[in-house]
Amino acid sequence: MVIRTIVKIDEEKCNGCGKCISPCAEGAIQLINGKARVVAEELCDGMGFCIGVCPQGAISVEQRQTIEFNREKAESQPRSTDISIKCFKCEKGENERYLIPMRYQMESIWVCTRCLPSLIHG
Numbered sequence: 462m463v464i465r466t467i468v469k470i471d472e473e474k475c476n477g478c479g480k481c482i483s484p485c486a487e488g489a490i491q492l493i494n495g496k497a498r499v500v501a502e503e504l505c506d507g508m509g510f511c512i513g514v515c516p517q518g519a520i521s522v523e524q525r526q527t528i529e530f531n532r533e534k535a536e537s538q539p540r541s542t543d544i545s546i547k548c549f550k551c552e553k554g555e556n557e558r559y560l561i562p563m564r565y566q567m568e569s570i571w572v573c574t575r576c577l578p579s580l581i582h583g
């Protein structure tokens with residue numbers, strides 16, 4: 462066991478929308494009985510890509526005692542493209558552009574790296 466940063470999901474706030482599952486490249490989150498759960502703590506690297514997409518604010522990261530992150534196991538998880546993930550501006554998907562999760566006016570959205578500068582600079 463080690464002390465490290467890991468994702469924490471507030472079950473009371475989670476509405477089971479499933480938006481946090483695809484951003485987790487390591488496959489650490491699954492929906493179980495209508496709630497998101499970290500199913501394998503050794504797969505969660507604590508990076509928190511899932512945080513920005515949660516419309517309920519149910520996800521945070523915390524420092525706590527858990528098992529060590531297993532990079533080899535995480536990298537061997539099956540990868541699949543999620544066609545529902547697209548840049549909200551140009552509508553390009555993850556196979557065409559680098560996509561970043563972000564929040565705007567209480568909405569969880571994705572933006573690609575080409576459209577992001579226009580949001581920053583207007």
Ligand code: SF4
Pocket residue numbers: 470474475476477478479480481482496497514515516517518519520
């Ligand atoms: S994105 Fe948030 S509300 Fe939706 S399933 Fe994940 S934790 Fe629950």
